[in-house]
Amino acid sequence: MTTRTRIIGWIVALGLIALLPLLPAPIGTPFHMELGIRIIILAILALSLQLLVGFTGLVSLGHAAFFAAAAYFVAVAAPQDGPGSGWWLLPASVLCAAVLALLIGMLVLRTKGIYFIMVTLAFAQLVYFVLHDFPLFGGSDGTYIYFRPEFAIGSWLPMDLGDATHLYWFNVLMLGLTVLILSLVLRSRLGHALIGIKHNEQRMRAAGFRTDLYKLASFVIAGAFAGLAGFLYATQHGYVNPEMASWHQSANSLMMIILGGLGSLPGAVIGAITFVLLSEWFQAITRQWQLLLGGFIILVVAVMPNGLVGGLASLRRGRARKSVAPAARGNTEEVSS
Amino acid sequence: MSAQPRDTLATRQAQPASAALLEARGLGRRFGALQAVSDVSLSLAPDAIHAVIGTNGAGKSTLINLLSGELAPTSGQVRLMGEDVSRWSQPRRAQAGLGRSYQRNNIFPPLTVRENCRLAAQAHAQRPWQFWESAQACAQSQSQADDAMERAGLTQMAKVPAAGLSHGQKRQLEVAMCLATNPRVLLLDEPLAGMGPEESDRMLNLLRGLRQGHAILLVEHDMDAVFAVADRITVMVNGAVIASDTPDAVRANADVQRAYLGEHA
Numbered sequence: 001m002t003t004r005t006r007i008i009g010w011i012v013a014l015g016l017i018a019l020l021p022l023l024p025a026p027i028g029t030p031f032h033m034e035l036g037i038r039i040i041i042l043a044i045l046a047l048s049l050q051l052l053v054g055f056t057g058l059v060s061l062g063h064a065a066f067f068a069a070a071a072y073f074v075a076v077a078a079p080q081d082g083p084g085s086g087w088w089l090l091p092a093s094v095l096c097a098a099v100l101a102l103l104i105g106m107l108v109l110r111t112k113g114i115y116f117i118m119v120t121l122a123f124a125q126l127v128y129f130v131l132h133d134f135p136l137f138g139g140s141d142g143t144y145i146y147f148r149p150e151f152a153i154g155s156w157l158p159m160d161l162g163d164a165t166h167l168y169w170f171n172v173l174m175l176g177l178t179v180l181i182l183s184l185v186l187r188s189r190l191g192h193a194l195i196g197i198k199h200n201e202q203r204m205r206a207a208g209f210r211t212d213l214y215k216l217a218s219f220v221i222a223g224a225f226a227g228l229a230g231f232l233y234a235t236q237h238g239y240v241n242p243e244m245a246s247w248h249q250s251a252n253s254l255m256m257i258i259l260g261g262l263g264s265l266p267g268a269v270i271g272a273i274t275f276v277l278l279s280e281w282f283q284a285i286t287r288q289w290q291l292l293l294g295g296f297i298i299l300v301v302a303v304m305p306n307g308l309v310g311g312l313a314s315l316r317r318g319r320a321r322k323s324v325a326p327a328a329r330g331n332t333e334e335v336s337s
Numbered sequence: 338m339s340a341q342p343r344d345t346l347a348t349r350q351a352q353p354a355s356a357a358l359l360e361a362r363g364l365g366r367r368f369g370a371l372q373a374v375s376d377v378s379l380s381l382a383p384d385a386i387h388a389v390i391g392t393n394g395a396g397k398s399t400l401i402n403l404l405s406g407e408l409a410p411t412s413g414q415v416r417l418m419g420e421d422v423s424r425w426s427q428p429r430r431a432q433a434g435l436g437r438s439y440q441r442n443n444i445f446p447p448l449t450v451r452e453n454c455r456l457a458a459q460a461h462a463q464r465p466w467q468f469w470e471s472a473q474a475c476a477q478s479q480s481q482a483d484d485a486m487e488r489a490g491l492t493q494m495a496k497v498p499a500a501g502l503s504h505g506q507k508r509q510l511e512v513a514m515c516l517a518t519n520p521r522v523l524l525l526d527e528p529l530a531g532m533g534p535e536e537s538d539r540m541l542n543l544l545r546g547l548r549q550g551h552a553i554l555l556v557e558h559d560m561d562a563v564f565a566v567a568d569r570i571t572v573m574v575n576g577a578v579i580a581s582d583t584p585d586a587v588r589a590n591a592d593v594q595r596a597y598l599g600e601h602a
Contacts (some may be wrong), residue, residue, distance in 0.1 A: 181468075190465040196456045199445040206405065206443075207518050208431030208460035217465060333393040 004119075009266070010179055018172045021165040035280070040171040041232045043272035044178050046256040047265060048225030051182060053254065054263040055191065055278050056218040057198030058109075061117050061250050065104070066097040066223040066244035070218030070230030072131060073097075075240045078185035086161070086235075092308045093234075094227040100127075101223025105216045117146055121247055132242040142241025161235060170230055175269075178225055182265060185221065198263075259297055261307025270308050287303045338593070357416075357520045358552035359435070364403055365430055366396075366414035372595050373399045374576045376413070381522060381552035386544060388555045388563045389560045391573035392596070395558045398440055401524045402572070404554070405437045407428040431460065436520030438511040444501035447597060453510060454482035454501050457517040484518050488546070489513035505536035512543065523553045529562055539582075541566055564588070572596065 020029050020036050049063045070093035077092065078084040108119045131137045148161040151170075160166045185191045196204045197211050206212050234240055243249065252275065259270025278296060282289035306313030357380035366374045374396040381387050389397050402408040402413055416595060422430055434545065445453050458481035465511065473479070486492045489509045499510060508526035512528055516572045528544070529537050537559070544566050547553060557563050562585050571581040572593050580590045587593055 111427055185468045187471045188465075189463060189470070189472045189475060190468055192452070192456055193459065193465065194461070195448070196445055199447060200443060202407075203439075203445065203457075203514070204460075205427045206407075206431060206437055206439075207457040207514070208428050209463070210428050212424075214465065271362050312532045 097227025
């Protein structure tokens with residue numbers, strides 16, 4: 001895929017997503033907008049994890065800690081008696097997640113492979129229990145945010161987050177921003193270096209890269225965008241609880257990017273959409289919906305080792321012509337650089 | 338036998354000792370009970386190929402790892418351009434002009450040959466904070482990569498994913514990636530391993546071309562190749578240096594003959 005078709009693809013996809021509230025009754029309802037926002041938030045979380053797992057090769061099982069940190073920051077820092085200003089709550093909550101990622105990253109990045117997975121999990125559990133046990137955070141019930149943050153310019157509200165449609169578009173905007181920044185990062189020298197580290201860290205060190213700092217940068221950027229997802233979650237629900245930091249949340253995000261395709265930004269979004277829609281659908285069918293969802297994921301991994309995106313790409317390739325250099329395309333965006 | 342006097346190349350050529358680009362002084366590495374490298378001293382002069390030969394397990398690769406900074410020495414010192422770098426990390430030594438290639442192919446398999454080289458070259462123009470600028474826009478790393486591919490004879494393969502190269506081409510890419518970082522000192526770990534005669538000749542020509550402007554440490558099993566290109570040869574047995582001299586002198590050395598012929602003949 002050339003850069004231009006990729007950009008057009010994103011614009012078309014985001015445009016279609018943004019149209020949802022304008023659709024007629026059976027679809028454009030508040031229920032569907034709420035579902036859409038949920039998907040978008042989880043897509044941003046999956047995108048942030050994709051940078052870490054799919055492009056840097058660091059498999060983390062504790063990513064939800066940063067998601068929860070930013071959401072709790074909003075809950076604790078937002079005023080009780082009126083809407084807080086989003087102009088500072090948004091960047092400050094993202095910064096809060098980034099700082100936590102910096103602190104945790106400096107410790108966990110001393111380990112590799114399976115140990116890295118376990119240590120990230122351990123730190124996320126630590127965050128979980130801090131949120132669970134400190135009275136400030138409201139215990140296992142969590143805590144409420146009574147007013148949605150406002151993005152006011154003087155007395156003008158260009159986006160009134162109290163309005164369902166505006167809130168939806170605000171989330172679409174943030175998704176677009178996330179995709180834009182992560183795409184730029186991946187296109188830049190930083191992104192190329194991260195991909196190099198994913199494939200061969202030893203060689204990167206031999207060439208003269210401080211790979212430890214690069215991995216930390218990836219960890220912090222991923223944490224920051226997880227924080228953005230956390231801010232959006234807190235804004236939408238007006239409620240946070242420790243389950244946001246639970247390892248289920250981390251594992252779900254991991255499953256989304258595996259489902260969609262590792263090493264692909266569209267993969268993260270498609271993974272999140274598929275994951276949420278399927279769980280909705282399966283929950284409507286049966287109580288044992290997790291069995292169906294798990295089965296589906298196993299099926300995808302078995303049949304399409306490169307996830308849904310990789311599977312779609314090889315389908316298209318197979319239809320175009322069977323024998324054209326498969327290695328040259330691969331499943332990931334990184335090859336086409 | 339272990340403690341050879343310091344390399345006398347410099348004195349013989351009437352140069353000051355500091356002219357050595359890379360120097361090992363009494364370098365040693367112990368893994369538990371195994372002394373993999375013991376008390377190795379050698380110095381790499383500019384514009385010269387210094388070969389290190391020895392039987393399997395003689396400690397040649399460990400020596401390269403010590404010099405490049407991948408392993409910390411348990412004793413001794415590494416000096417790069419007169420400076421003690423023994424405690425420097427590998428990336429820091431690489432930044433200072435020390436490049437290495439690996440015995441086993443150690444490349445970025447899914448990336449194109451050009452991107453393999455460009456990424457190595459990017460080490461000297463990192464600017465990770467410029468996230469809005471495309472990596473392809475970095476003219477310095479592009480031109481260094483093109484130059485390295487040209488020297489290694491890989492220009493034709495620039496757009497091929499490295500995984501699709503033949504074994505010999507991957508060996509060439511190993512060296513090209515090392516060159517792309519624009520080093521003063523090259524540590525080449527068996528660049529000829531597994532190559533056919535034609536590819537070998539090509540690589541030897543490349544090495545001869547690189548002599549000018551670089552100090553090269555060549556670890557190699559192919560004796561014909563070593564004696565054809567080396568200006569100086571160090572022979573290691575069981576982690577220690579038993580001889581370090583010109584090729585002719587090494588060929589005539591009784592200890593070397595015993596070490597090689599005694600085990601193999």
